[in-house]
Amino acid sequence: MDFGKIEKKWQKIWYKEGIYKSAGWRNGKPKKFYVLDMFPYPSGEGLHVGHPRGYIATDVSARYKTMNGYGVLHPMGWDAFGLPAENYALKHKIHPKIAVSKNIKRFKEQLSKFGFTYDWDKEINTTDPEYYKWTQWIFLKMFENGLVYESREPIIWCPSCRTSLALEDLENGGCERCGSAVEKKPLRQWVLKMTAYAEKLLDGLKSLDWPEPIKEQQKNWIGKSEGTTIKFKLTTNNQRPTTEYIEVFTTRLDTIFGCTYLVVAPEHPLIKNYELRIKNYGEVKKYINQAGKKTDLMRTDLAKEKTGIEIKGIKAINPFNNEEVPIFVADYVLGGYGTGAVMAVPAHDERDFEFAKKYNLPIKEVIIPNRIDKRNPPVSGKKTEERKNVHALVRNPKNNKFLCLKSKKFLWITFPMGGIERDEDVVDAARREVEEETGYKNLKLVRVLGGEVRAEYFAKHKNENRVAYTTGVLFDLINEEKSPVEKEWEDEHELMWINESDVNCETMCHAEMDVWLKRIKGEEQACTEDGVLINSKDFTGLESEVAREKMAAWLIKNKIGNKKINYKMRDWVFARQRYWGEPFPLVYCEACAEKIKSGKYKKGEFTKGELMNPGWVQISEKDLPVKLPNVKSYEPSGTGESPLVNIKEWVNARCPKCKGLGKRETNTMPQWAGSNWYYIAYLIKKGKKYEWDKKEIKKWLPVDLYVGGVEHATRHLLYARFWHKFLYDIGEVSTNEPFKKLMNQGLILAEDGRKMSKRWKNVVNPDDIIKVFGADAIRLYEMFMGPFGQSIAWNTDGIKGVSRFLDRVWKLSQKLDNKSREENKKLDGLINKTIKKVTEDIEEFRFNTAISALMILANEMEKYPQLSITNYQLLIKLLSPFAPFLTEEIWRKVLGKKKSIHLEKWPKYDTKLIVENKFKLIIQINGKFRDSIEAGKGVSEEEIKKLALNSEKIKTLVGNGKIKRVIYVKDRLINIVL
């Protein structure tokens, strides 16, 4: 069979028949299915074998859904703006426009060979002016609605790419693209207020059928945290409090009584504002300068070691206890998050703890762990007794065993323990208890295991509930010398030494056990869990969660604080200083700027965005697109400005408002701009001009299935959701999420296990594979090689397997015989099982097992001398989404059908035929397989038992053994327990 020839032939016929036109597919179909690939960046290197993995999967889905009666839209396009295209063009000294169109041509050729169902009428290209007209239009809408602002804050700058970066574009604190260390540089930027959508973006995740890890990643990226702001009044030079204050943000208001100092970020305004009153201003300034010099990369590297310096001369007052605490400046506090200042609670925050240790600052414990004994939980209705306890953990250093007591009556194992008497020292109490209960009297104190732990439990022996505040004390045994122990006690308790490994939460009957374990081995640590408050005045005894509520209420009442929600996510730096991107549809006009600043303008004369950014005037919609001009040199200017600044005739433009002279914005949009909405662009009405087509948008959105790599989890997928939600809010789209279901494909690695790259010379070109094995084989192999979501190494040998399979399927057509229907009845069970399996597997993206099921069926069919056409047709149909060429050839050429197999109905299975009435009964003895026999389904347990026990093998194995128990799993197995 010459697959090269049949591939070409069918490709042509399909095109002529237009079977993949979504319009045609959609006509009269009651259900739609919009299946989308992440469109490629047409790089100069062409496709490698890894790229099409996702495309094949969507293609299988598209074909499967079509056969199931859906109207399917499956488009493809090109994401062609951005740095790589520009760098490629610079390197090869050709205009990016030309390079891009060349690359696209090559990509399209390569893709076409796979026989995808793409409707090429819908093809789009982000660099087409008719396309980016609408990118600009959406930007204008955002601008108009006040979601865009100009910023001169220091932004992240990559000196090698000579462009600004968004926070998301960093990798290990360096530039994602070139890996070089980034700097902070103050540059004029456009920023999109993505934070305004933080809550919506977070909330929307709930409704999405996306892989949980991706949702989790987005959730973490958005990083919502609910807390409180608190104003700490300032005092200077030990004078009375001023009216000025410093505001901090915390999520652990419950720990505020443990606050022993405050820390502000180096950028905090306090420092400048208080220059004169800060006694060590010189030192502080020096520290800040040093911190400012650290790039993000260094800051990350040095993250382990915290640095800081006290701001002398000013102190802050904790509003809850009026204590004065010192203020530090340290770069572990971030200027851009919360209020740029924190209250430090070293006892309950790891970072503060580390800092406090280093600088010898007081650590005050205000939260103690709280445990409810799961084995002996408090019983309602019983009285509750509160007491202070001590647990004595006595270790024998010779063998590392621990001293325990087993109650003969209650069978529980405990450490020597008891109540602390009034004014008694904990260590003394522990020694006393050990001596009283076990007799051992020579103990060496190792250390007290931290503070108290609160625990609630039911004390059986006293028939009352207990709330115990317990301290653990660790001793080493010096020698075996003992005092006598009370007779009565000794009768009821067994003394035992337990191995270190057995001192765990299971054997020991203490709710506090996990805390002791942590404290026994670990060095001192901050306890960051929620618990019960101590040393917190009126709030003492409350649980953390309750305390936070009550304390917040108190703050609000006294107007010294408020509840506050913060997000880690930042606004999106949406400007690049490069040539190859969408120009901003904005003109700067001095006259308009003056007008706005003076306030002498009419209502409605300027848009919200124009007022927010005085002087920047929107190009009117009818003048879009603002075309990217041709330039002689599109090298970055190096000054931090785009090369566009040098094209005077383009830069100088009339102000759209007052017609005075103005200047165009010369930054361009980042690569993500075009890819933010391309799934909508496929629905645009095309002609000489592209027209926004609300009807078509309403018809097709949302995307039902979106397939692409995980690497876009926090960027493309978040940006696109942001734009979509905005478009929804202004009524341009009718769904509030763009992508209903998302599937991630795993990477295909090179045969050496590394990423495929020109650099390693390990790239496999699909063209070569198709030439040797055919398009069907590569499609089938990529779906068969492993679970779709998992990264996997390419193995050209593996493709032989699927290629042989296709050959065998082809050969099966040589023994077709309509008369063999009766004979083939035996296949019914397997065929129906296979239909079920393949159907379900395609739905769930388990292509590898679907193909395996098809192989099993084909293998079975081979055993028959003749094969009925009906059965063969079923196999071919099931295979058709994976191998469109071969199956079409068989369908039309061999079976002589007129219409394409790809427009056929998907086979249905008959459950009745799957169910067999016999099964192989597995007989186990003590859970081990011993024999199997045929048995009828639905036979009673008694009969099965008889059958099993009558088996010769079982008879001999059971012998004289006594049968303790028989476990019978219906229609599966029987297990005889001896």
Next chain:
RNA sequence: GCCCGGGUGGCGGAACUGGUUAUACGCGAAGGACUUAAAAUCCUUUGUUCGCAAGGACAUGUGGGUUCGACUCCCACCCCGGGCACCA
């Protein structure tokens, strides 16, 4: 450090909500058939180990546990991949 995902034969990988002898399907390897020969194709074998054999023992990262029965559940640990990076 924190958060995800994952560890099964020489390799890629199967195994439903704990239950039809773990390793389906494919690759590779070994032997055989066809051939002058090779390729292709077809047939057989293929987890490890003990045994002449019948048959047994051991095997799903490691160590424990729950269960009549564990790849599947629980606890502890080790390793690999990805994400985040002091977010108070």
